[in-house]
Amino acid sequence: xxxxxxxxxxxxxxxxxxxxxxxxxxxxxxxxxxxxxxxxxxxxxxxxxxxxxxxxxxxxxxxxxxxxxxxxxxxxxxxxxxxxxxxxxxxxxxxxxxxxxxxxxxxxxxxxxxxxxxxxxxxxxxxxxxxxxxxxxxxxxxxxxxxxxxxxxxxxxxxxxxxxxxxxxxxxxxxxxxxxxxxxxxxxxxxxxxxxxxxxxxxxxxxxxxxxxxxxxxxxxxxxxxxxxxxxxxxxxxxxxxxxxxxxxxxxxxxxxxxxxxxxxxxxxxxxxxxxxxxxxxxxxxxxxxxxxxxxxxxxxxxxxxxxxxxxxxxxxxxxxxxxxxxxxxxxxxxxxxxxxxxxxxxxxxxxxxxxxxxxxxxxxxxxxxxxxxxxxxxxxx
Numbered sequence: 001x002x003x004x005x006x007x008x009x010x011x012x013x014x015x016x017x018x019x020x021x022x023x024x025x026x027x028x029x030x031x032x033x034x035x036x037x038x039x040x041x042x043x044x045x046x047x048x049x050x051x052x053x054x055x056x057x058x059x060x061x062x063x064x065x066x067x068x069x070x071x072x073x074x075x076x077x078x079x080x081x082x083x084x085x086x087x088x089x090x091x092x093x094x095x096x097x098x099x100x101x102x103x104x105x106x107x108x109x110x111x112x113x114x115x116x117x118x119x120x121x122x123x124x125x126x127x128x129x130x131x132x133x134x135x136x137x138x139x140x141x142x143x144x145x146x147x148x149x150x151x152x153x154x155x156x157x158x159x160x161x162x163x164x165x166x167x168x169x170x171x172x173x174x175x176x177x178x179x180x181x182x183x184x185x186x187x188x189x190x191x192x193x194x195x196x197x198x199x200x201x202x203x204x205x206x207x208x209x210x211x212x213x214x215x216x217x218x219x220x221x222x223x224x225x226x227x228x229x230x231x232x233x234x235x236x237x238x239x240x241x242x243x244x245x246x247x248x249x250x251x252x253x254x255x256x257x258x259x260x261x262x263x264x265x266x267x268x269x270x271x272x273x274x275x276x277x278x279x280x281x282x283x284x285x286x287x288x289x290x291x292x293x294x295x296x297x298x299x300x301x302x303x304x305x306x307x308x309x310x311x312x313x314x315x316x317x318x319x320x321x322x323x324x325x326x327x328x329x330x331x332x333x334x335x336x337x338x339x340x341x342x343x344x345x346x347x348x349x350x351x352x353x354x355x356x357x358x359x360x361x362x363x364x365x366x367x368x369x370x371x372x373x374x375x376x377x378x379x380x381x382x
Contacts, residue, residue, distance in 0.1 A: 059123025061332025
């Protein structure tokens with residue numbers, strides 16, 4: 001059954017050729033976009049959705065989220081707001097709670113967060129493991145994530161768990177061997193937290209290389225808390241994305257700009273940890289591809305809202321509203337190496353959002369206001 005979305009005041013396509021259209025329409029057929037153009041020229045369709053002169057844009061692509069976990073770390077957040085520094089050490093608290101939770105509890109909690117995301121316009125989400133940190137627990141986390149998305153990421157190298165604290169090299173061997181073997185059937189990606197206090201460059205290389213050999217794509221948590229080797233390792237290995245990118249040298253920026261590796265920026269983490277924001281302007285001006293994502297997790301960025309991250313990107317990272325929306329849609333698709341999502345063009349998946357506003361500008365202009373009026377996923381209203 002076909003559907004025409006018409007009376008669109010502003011159509012933000014996130015397609016470089018189509019750009020932003022006015023007085024537009026979109027025809028959906030079989031879960032795909034069949035036609036885009038002026039409303040007066042729209043083909044007939046079986047059903048009609050009137051956008052009432054509001055803005056329409058692609059569904060958001062959240063390419064970095066940690067949704068399979070139990071418990072929360074509200075007390076840790078409060079301590080940071082009182083001046084304690086963020087170190088990443090609280091991850092082990094979530095590991096203990098996650099290990100103790102049942103499959104049903106973990107799935108229910110993750111599904112609740114995905115539902116929150118859908119209500120806020122997210123139609124594609126990547127979900128990482130990383131709160132199990134044992135062979136069985138990481139495989140379990142990925143099986144649960146796989147019930148909610150096809151974009152699943154093995155993050156056994158999140159931190160070294162307590163039982164391996166004095167044997168980190170043994171844990172790296174476990175992650176790159178038996179844990180990866182158990183996780184790979186349930187994952188599309190492999191990821192490493194390459195950071196002081198987590199995994200160094202050589203440990204990250206060993207794990208990512210093993211994941212690539214197992215047929216997984218690579219992504220990496222890079223340069224979040226300090227400058228380090230993560231970004232250039234991501235580029236060297238052809239990773240789809242280097243995520244966080246807060247502390248970058250000129251060489252890091254140059255490497256990203258000259259590669260297919262996307263710089264995925266996660267402003268919710270800086271907001272929640274009172275840390276310096278990444279310099280998106282510097283990356284964009286150099287020619288790097290930038291994505292925005294929520295980094296939704298219980299410790300350092302407990303937000304499921306891509307509109308909130310768009311507003312932060314405009315206010316704190318010197319992006320224009322159009323650049324921020326593009327990063328939250330087409331940029332996220334690039335970070336997942338997908339060409340079927342993140343843009344409204346013929347042949348793409350019919351994932352779109354109708355705003356309760358006349359323009360994409362309102363996503364940053366009216367931060368915190370629920371502006372998502374209608375969400376279509378695969379052409380079906382949610």
